[in-house]
Amino acid sequence: MITGAIKNKVDKIWTDIWAGGITNPITVIEQLTYLMFIRSLDEKELENEQFENTAKVKMDKIFPRSKEGQSMRWSKFKEQDPREIFDIISQRVFPFIKKLQGKEETAFSRYMEDAMFLIPTPQVLQKIVTGLDDLYQNDLAGLDMQGDLYEYMLGKLSTAGQNGQFRTPKHIREMMVQLMAPTPNDLICDPACGTAGFLVSAAEYIRTHYESKMTTKQWNLFAGDMFTGFDTDHTMLRLSAMNLMLHSITHPQVEYKDSVSKQNKIAGTYDIVLANPPFKGTVDEESINDNLKAATNTKKTELLFIALFLRLLKKGGRCACIVPDGVLFGSSNAHTALRKELVENHQLGGVISMPSGVFKPYAGVSTAVLVFTKTGAGGTDKVWFYDMQADGFSLDDKRSSINNNDIPDIVTRFHALDKESKRKRTDKSFLVPKKEIVDNGYDLSINKYKKTITKAVEYPPTSEIMAGLFDLEKNIAKGLKELEAMLK
Known part of the structure; x- marks a missing residue:
């Protein structure tokens, strides 16, 4: 369950992106999704390394073993200078994930082909990276909430398309x-x-x-x-x-x-x-x-x-x-x-x-x-x-x-x-x-086909209703006289 604290942190990241000039909700979600995906790749690599060390079984590597390849991992670049983070992600990591599946064509590789990295400045990118890292480490640690987090972001798509399509709750x-x-x-x-x-x-x-x-x-x-x-x-x-x-x-x-x-x-x-x-x-x-x-x-x-x-x-x-x-x-x-x-x-x-x-x-x-x-x-x-x-x-x-x-x-x-x-x-x-x-x-x-139950409503006799109205009129007249006396 996404808590209020988590929502506030996501909203803060969202606001930082908007302040950087990206205001289309779909574009915001796209850019956040890329960064969430980049982080998840490093998490997966860490899991593989731990399993490899424990079970003594060789696992396929996601990132190249070279110095440059390892520098593309979230855990390696997240503490770097904002300009360094920006260069690593825009020039190396993003092109890398676009070709991640290699020669094997998948839905991911097919639709990442024309993907674009649109975070405008190193400062905005650093705020997003810091915000996401804080979110995952302090709020989502040990929780299987990636789907719920994504669902909350998709909830911000609040406009229907021109053909009447819109997100199903x-x-x-x-x-x-x-x-x-x-x-x-x-x-x-x-x-x-x-x-x-x-x-x-x-x-x-x-x-x-x-x-x-x-x-x-x-x-x-x-x-x-x-x-x-x-x-x-x-x-x-x-x-x-x-x-x-x-x-x-x-x-x-x-x-x-x-x-x-x-x-x-x-x-x-x-x-x-x-x-x-x-x-x-x-x-x-x-x-x-x-x-x-x-x-x-x-x-x-x-x-x-x-x-x-x-x-x-x-x-x-x-x-x-x-x-x-x-x-x-x-x-x-x-x-x-x-x-x-x-x-x-x-x-x-x-x-x-x-x-x-x-x-x-x-x-x-x-x-x-x-x-x-x-x-x-x-x-x-x-x-x-x-x-x-x-x-x-x-x-x-x-x-x-x-x-x-x-x-x-x-x-x-x-x-x-x-x-x-x-x-x-x-x-x-x-x-x-x-x-x-x-x-x-x-x-x-x-x-x-549905039938509704109708109940007869019984009203008092007309004479009784009229008597009530006359009493109400007398009370109003009395009140007006008392108010008039107070104003003299």
């Missing part, structure tokens, strides 16, 4: 991952990955539940092919690759790809899809993959991505994705056709309606989580609906922590659907038969 990602419950044998994809948050949350879930039982084969899968992400922004892909590497996923399959275009031919590959695809965006009709048009003939990205998820999944593969409320009840032919596809040709498992404040301060849009399984042969019997009213945070721009939180209840109920059949339509969750959904034109909005 960690607790919402974790809820969706818990609904999917991935295993060490699953291939997991986010075709609109941004900073790879869903993939990181899935990795953390697997490590938490399976780490002590995983085989060598499973660990090899975990380090590489288990996690795949696509995006069309090179900066996001670079942050994704580094984010995953900081979470021990050394060879993630992070690729530049327009997921809904003809460029993407992947089909029937993944066991799980987790995503928060772009809302509001449209794409060039000519570039849309033809098999997506077959499912929903539209240019709306939120519909195209759901069709894409179905195509990417293996038969039996599962998906949890975030959609704007319009997907649930939109009356266009494309909206209806897509919902019909999910209900008739696959197994639609659940619709979780989320309150509109979940994505504040990015946006106030109302959203839902769709959960479905690709079958190609139907299977929808009853659809589970849940009316989330609280997610553990206030629903205003501040998003302060509160006690009310439906997420644990959502996860518990979803994994025990056999107990949901007795629930009434006035409860937070309930099951709706497929026939009722079909009869309602495949409308998936919870308000279509």
Whole structure:
């Protein structure tokens, strides 16, 4: 858990960078990530050296054994003069990490190719190096909090992109991952990955539940092919690759790809899809993959991505994705056709309606989580609906922590659907038969099926209300006379 003291130190480092002239939050995170990564390389080298000395086993070296190579290590240069630190990092260490994987092309090496070191002055760089070193030595020593620290920094990305994409809060990602419950044998994809948050949350879930039982084969899968992400922004892909590497996923399959275009031919590959695809965006009709048009003939990205998820999944593969409320009840032919596809040709498992404040301060849009399984042969019997009213945070721009939180209840109920059949339509969750959904034109909005309890309000007789008003008038007149007397 990131404490207030840690946040204050991160904020101080952030302020130092801003004072140096770098004000774009993404650029700040990039530059901090590079320095965190440089420090982590030295930590890894120190661990290897200790293991080598203890076990008497030769380990691969990260840094060259030469004097110049050793001078690139964080522990060697951090106490140097600011100008010396600046020269070492900008002229030697940064070019070194850009070519770190050598001839082996990985997501990291691919997207570090056009990376730039932008810290403007030796003085600013020294403040950052000193701040990070103090943070790691005095606040994070012995704690596995690199991911939490990175998550806090990503939280400063407070603006949505022009196509409506924005960062998914960690607790919402974790809820969706818990609904999917991935295993060490699953291939997991986010075709609109941004900073790879869903993939990181899935990795953390697997490590938490399976780490002590995983085989060598499973660990090899975990380090590489288990996690795949696509995006069309090179900066996001670079942050994704580094984010995953900081979470021990050394060879993630992070690729530049327009997921809904003809460029993407992947089909029937993944066991799980987790995503928060772009809302509001449209794409060039000519570039849309033809098999997506077959499912929903539209240019709306939120519909195209759901069709894409179905195509990417293996038969039996599962998906949890975030959609704007319009997907649930939109009356266009494309909206209806897509919902019909999910209900008739696959197994639609659940619709979780989320309150509109979940994505504040990015946006106030109302959203839902769709959960479905690709079958190609139907299977929808009853659809589970849940009316989330609280997610553990206030629903205003501040998003302060509160006690009310439906997420644990959502996860518990979803994994025990056999107990949901007795629930009434006035409860937070309930099951709706497929026939009722079909009869309602495949409308998936919870308000279509939820019933509210109305209580009759009894008011006193009109004569009693009027008598009260006359008494109030007399009291006001009496008060005014007393005030007038005081002023004479």
